[in-house]
Amino acid sequence: MASRRPPERDIAPVAQRIRLRYARLGRLRFSSHRDFQRALERAIRRAGLPIAYSAGFSPHPKISYANSAPTGAASEAEYVEIGLTEERDPDAVRRDLDAALPPGLDIVDAVVARTSDFASRLEASRWRIELPEVSSAELERARDAFWAAETIEVERMAKSGLRKFDAREPVVLAEVEDGPCAILTVVVRHVTMSVRPDDVLAALRSVADFEPPVPPRVTRLAQGPLDLATHAVGDPFAPDRGD
Amino acid sequence: MSAPVTERPYTQPTDDSRARLRAGRELGASHFDRLEPLLAKVTKPIQYVGGEVNSVVKDWEAARVSWALMYPDAYEVGAPNQGVQILYEVLNERDHLLAERCYAVWPDLESLMRQAGVPQFTVDGHRAVGDFDVLGLSFSTELGYTNMLTALDLAGIPLHAVDRHGDEPLVIAGGHAAFNPEPISDFLDAAVLGDGEEAVLLISQVIDEWKSEGRPDGREGLLLRLAKTGSVYVPRFYDVEYLTDGRIQKVTPNRTDVPWRVSKHTLMDLDEWSYPKKPLVPLAETVHERMSVEIFRGCTRGCRFCQAGMITRPVRERSITGVAEIVERGLQATGFEEVGLLSLSSADHSEIADIARNLADRYEDSQTSLSLPSTRVDAFNVDLANELSRNGRRSGLTFAPEGGSERMRKVINKLVTEEDLIRTVTTAYAAGWRHVKLYFMCGLPTETDDDVLQIATLAKEVIKAGREVSGRRDIKCTVSIGGFVPKPHTPFQWAAQLDHESTDARLAKLKDAIRSDREYGKAIGLRYHDGKPGIVEGILSRGDRRVGRVIEQAWRDGARFDGWSEHFSFDGWMASADVALQGEVVDVDWYTIRERDRTEVLPWEHLDSGLDTEWLWEDWQDALDEVAVEDCRWTPCFDCGVCDQMGTQIQIGPTGVTDLPMPAIPSN
Numbered sequence: 001m002a003s004r005r006p007p008e009r010d011i012a013p014v015a016q017r018i019r020l021r022y023a024r025l026g027r028l029r030f031s032s033h034r035d036f037q038r039a040l041e042r043a044i045r046r047a048g049l050p051i052a053y054s055a056g057f058s059p060h061p062k063i064s065y066a067n068s069a070p071t072g073a074a075s076e077a078e079y080v081e082i083g084l085t086e087e088r089d090p091d092a093v094r095r096d097l098d099a100a101l102p103p104g105l106d107i108v109d110a111v112v113a114r115t116s117d118f119a120s121r122l123e124a125s126r127w128r129i130e131l132p133e134v135s136s137a138e139l140e141r142a143r144d145a146f147w148a149a150e151t152i153e154v155e156r157m158a159k160s161g162l163r164k165f166d167a168r169e170p171v172v173l174a175e176v177e178d179g180p181c182a183i184l185t186v187v188v189r190h191v192t193m194s195v196r197p198d199d200v201l202a203a204l205r206s207v208a209d210f211e212p213p214v215p216p217r218v219t220r221l222a223q224g225p226l227d228l229a230t231h232a233v234g235d236p237f238a239p240d241r242g243d
Numbered sequence: 244m245s246a247p248v249t250e251r252p253y254t255q256p257t258d259d260s261r262a263r264l265r266a267g268r269e270l271g272a273s274h275f276d277r278l279e280p281l282l283a284k285v286t287k288p289i290q291y292v293g294g295e296v297n298s299v300v301k302d303w304e305a306a307r308v309s310w311a312l313m314y315p316d317a318y319e320v321g322a323p324n325q326g327v328q329i330l331y332e333v334l335n336e337r338d339h340l341l342a343e344r345c346y347a348v349w350p351d352l353e354s355l356m357r358q359a360g361v362p363q364f365t366v367d368g369h370r371a372v373g374d375f376d377v378l379g380l381s382f383s384t385e386l387g388y389t390n391m392l393t394a395l396d397l398a399g400i401p402l403h404a405v406d407r408h409g410d411e412p413l414v415i416a417g418g419h420a421a422f423n424p425e426p427i428s429d430f431l432d433a434a435v436l437g438d439g440e441e442a443v444l445l446i447s448q449v450i451d452e453w454k455s456e457g458r459p460d461g462r463e464g465l466l467l468r469l470a471k472t473g474s475v476y477v478p479r480f481y482d483v484e485y486l487t488d489g490r491i492q493k494v495t496p497n498r499t500d501v502p503w504r505v506s507k508h509t510l511m512d513l514d515e516w517s518y519p520k521k522p523l524v525p526l527a528e529t530v531h532e533r534m535s536v537e538i539f540r541g542c543t544r545g546c547r548f549c550q551a552g553m554i555t556r557p558v559r560e561r562s563i564t565g566v567a568e569i570v571e572r573g574l575q576a577t578g579f580e581e582v583g584l585l586s587l588s589s590a591d592h593s594e595i596a597d598i599a600r601n602l603a604d605r606y607e608d609s610q611t612s613l614s615l616p617s618t619r620v621d622a623f624n625v626d627l628a629n630e631l632s633r634n635g636r637r638s639g640l641t642f643a644p645e646g647g648s649e650r651m652r653k654v655i656n657k658l659v660t661e662e663d664l665i666r667t668v669t670t671a672y673a674a675g676w677r678h679v680k681l682y683f684m685c686g687l688p689t690e691t692d693d694d695v696l697q698i699a700t701l702a703k704e705v706i707k708a709g710r711e712v713s714g715r716r717d718i719k720c721t722v723s724i725g726g727f728v729p730k731p732h733t734p735f736q737w738a739a740q741l742d743h744e745s746t747d748a749r750l751a752k753l754k755d756a757i758r759s760d761r762e763y764g765k766a767i768g769l770r771y772h773d774g775k776p777g778i779v780e781g782i783l784s785r786g787d788r789r790v791g792r793v794i795e796q797a798w799r800d801g802a803r804f805d806g807w808s809e810h811f812s813f814d815g816w817m818a819s820a821d822v823a824l825q826g827e828v829v830d831v832d833w834y835t836i837r838e839r840d841r842t843e844v845l846p847w848e849h850l851d852s853g854l855d856t857e858w859l860w861e862d863w864q865d866a867l868d869e870v871a872v873e874d875c876r877w878t879p880c881f882d883c884g885v886c887d888q889m890g891t892q893i894q895i896g897p898t899g900v901t902d903l904p905m906p907a908i909p910s911n
Contacts, residue, residue: 027275027279027292027294030282030288031289031527035289035526035527035528038528039524039526042577042578043296045579045580046575046577046578061610071289072282072288100296100578101296102294102295103294214280215283
């Protein structure tokens with residue numbers, strides 16, 4: 001009689017954890033987090049990396065993701081950690097994995113994990129929000145109204161239902177630049193109901209009737225520890241590099 | 244009906260429609276920058292952006308013949324389609340040819356594209372479909388017809404082939420539904436029956452020659468060249484005349500130099516056509532995420548309801564080494580975690596045991612699962628499933644007895660006895676499988692309530708046997724029921740389809756019979772659809788050219804994505820059919836629930852699947868007499884006509900190779 005226990009199998013333990021910074025750019029910014037997960041797992045297999053698996057009936061590759069940018073937003077600073085059964089040179093892993101992923105999903109940095117509190121180092125994000133067909137004067141007016149407010153309540157549909165939260169307080173920096181179009185750069189502290197660029201735009205609409213005529217192009221430029229004095233977002237890999 | 248799309252800027256495309264949609268760009272230019280702002284406003288935008296691993300964008304100028312290959316359903320259904328992927332590779336491997344893919348856009352994007360004047364596009368190069376030489380559509384099912392009309396309209400291509408006079412793409416249909424293309428013949432320039440690999444190359448060659456000669460006699464000249472090959476059907480070169488009672492009187496060529504009948508294509512020696520080599524790896528989630536390999540084509544089991552088994556004869560196997568090569572190369576190229584061994588009845592491959600054992604050995608330690616989707620009811624099949632699930636969870640195993648009663652199974656020629664089934668599921672439950680899924684059909688010819696109620700009896704016996712052998716109470720059986728739709732080129736092509744009210748009544752009785760059983764009822768799951776969608780599929784399957792008006796009317800009234808229950812509207816289709824068939828002696832019932840007799844000219848009789856009509860009729864009579872027919876792989880030929888008519892023969896092993904060399908895969 002067959003047993004219902006998972007089959008006995010040699011589960012190779014994790015010998016090395018590698019942290020990767022990746023970018024999701026151009027048309028592939030429309031991929032969802034789940035889309036990226038599948039793409040990465042397959043790229044790992046194509047690249048022939050010795051990925052470790054969990055035990056049990058349906059073994060899963062040992063991959064853990066940090067908070068990911070919303071679908072439709074580009075990013076230059078997403079983070080993921082993979083567990084390998086053999087030690088590898090992180091630069092070679094970066095190169096092989098990047099080659100196995102489609103252009104637009106790019107592995108830009110890799111370090112061997114030497115510390116344990118990685119997720120807590122992702123304290124804040126720096127976002128660039130490009131607003132085609134918007135003048136910088138218009139944007140500045142809206143930004144000033146945003147800045148003047150103490151709290152701005154916005155709504156978003158979350159998995160748990162419609163949530164109301166403050167989109168003003170976690171924003172520590174909001175700068176307007178002039179380029180081919182108006183550009184808003186924001187630095188946002190990560191809090192439980194994380195404030196996304198969409199929420200900042202909803203807040204601008206709410207306090208200043210600011211309504212961009214075409215969909216903005218959003219890019220996460222950095223994630224990492226926040227310097228409260230300068231509002232700089234630092235490199236979360238620094239402790240792993242031994243810097 | 245889903246909300247009609249009100250803005251229709253190009254339902255009457257003119258010669259300028261495609262130029263306007265091109266917005267001043269060169270032929271073959273990308274329109275992605277125009278599409279991109281719309282993508283922020285639609286659901287699952289990733290399905291429209293392309294860029295999949297192993298996708299190809301070739302230089303437009305270097306190609307002498309360009310194909311837009313469309314699977315007329317959503318990306319998540321269309322992207323894994325083997326047929327499209329194979330043709331995409333076959334065409335793109337040739338330097339002078341170019342192929343890109345496109346899929347149906349959902350109504351949210353359709354509406355935005357109309358507002359912005361963005362044309363139907365390919366996902367590879369985001370080129371306008373109207374720029375290509377050919378728009379090739381693969382119809383696995385008739386329910387994609389309305390999506391074709393949306394695509395033509397969005398591309399700025401006139402819906403009706405007779406209104407295309409310039410350099411619009413040739414609109415060519417293939418796939419199983421193309422064995423009766425008459426309902427969509429108004430919209431098609433041509434149709435191709437059978438295997439596409441050689442056909443697309445033949446058509447490309449004819450187009451290439453015609454173009455290099457300076458396009459003699461224009462579009463008509465090209466279509467005539469294609470028709471003369473005898474293996475491309477050009478509907479406009481055939482006239483259909485009707486009797487006063489609505490039946491077809493005759494179908495005749497209206498040109499002296501086109502053949503009376505057009506033949507299907509049959510690819511011989513599958514090992515010579517080792518595709519797909521580098522399957523696409525979609526970023527978006529799709530219905531099948533696996534490395535699929537076709538282990539053989541064709542089936543001679545002779546199930547009388549099965550159009551696929553009838554129109555893909557003879558059986559042609561891929562060898563064990565050929566299968567292993569495709570699997571290995573495909574896994575390297577994709578990184579897929581699952582291998583699917585596809586065919587119409589995979590356990591029937593003459594080398595299947597060796598294939599299963601070798602692949603299971605080879606990939607045992609690589610977290611790669613193997614599946615055999617199409618299964619038959621016998622203990623050997625359970626052994627195979629055990630082999631393929633050495634490491635994995637033994638959750639569900641599927642069998643398809645198709646008919647509930649022994650009598651019904653004789654009618655449909657599915658030669659499975661109740662003892663076979665009980666023995667098989669007993670073996671499965673004993674081997675640790677917990678969940679058995681059984682497929683049946685409802686609405687088969689000669690079926691009575693009692694035949695369907697025996698499905699409940701069978702399911703209870705299955706649970707009873709399973710509980711005994713496993714000693715457990717938590718085993719399950721799911722019964723899935725599909726409505727039977729008679730299909731062209733099958734012995735049931737003459738049969739009356741069961742009306743949807745009777746289908747629903749029969750299913751309700753079955754549901755009661757299962758639910759009311761206190762001992763077993765809770766262990767049996769029942770999945771079925773109501774009978775209405777089958778009626779629409781029925782008109783589209785066995786319709787003639789007059790049904791084209793129904794399709795167009797339904798589309799104008801808003802029909803889209805008819806294979807999706809949330810988009811499908813039976814009432815909408817019936818209302819559209821009433822309008823479209825006004826003043827005709829025929830109606831929906833005439834096409835669906837009416838039995839045909841031997842003398843009636845069927846709409847697809849000028850399209851040759853190789854099956855001898857006399858043989859089909861005799862098989863239909865055998866069905867009514869409950870007489871079974873054997874499989875010609877193991878018993879003498881029973882003269883279905885295919886091999887004689889098509890000059891083909893059965894190609895089966897075994898090859899004598901039982902062991903494959905051990906893995907060429909990189910050691911992790």
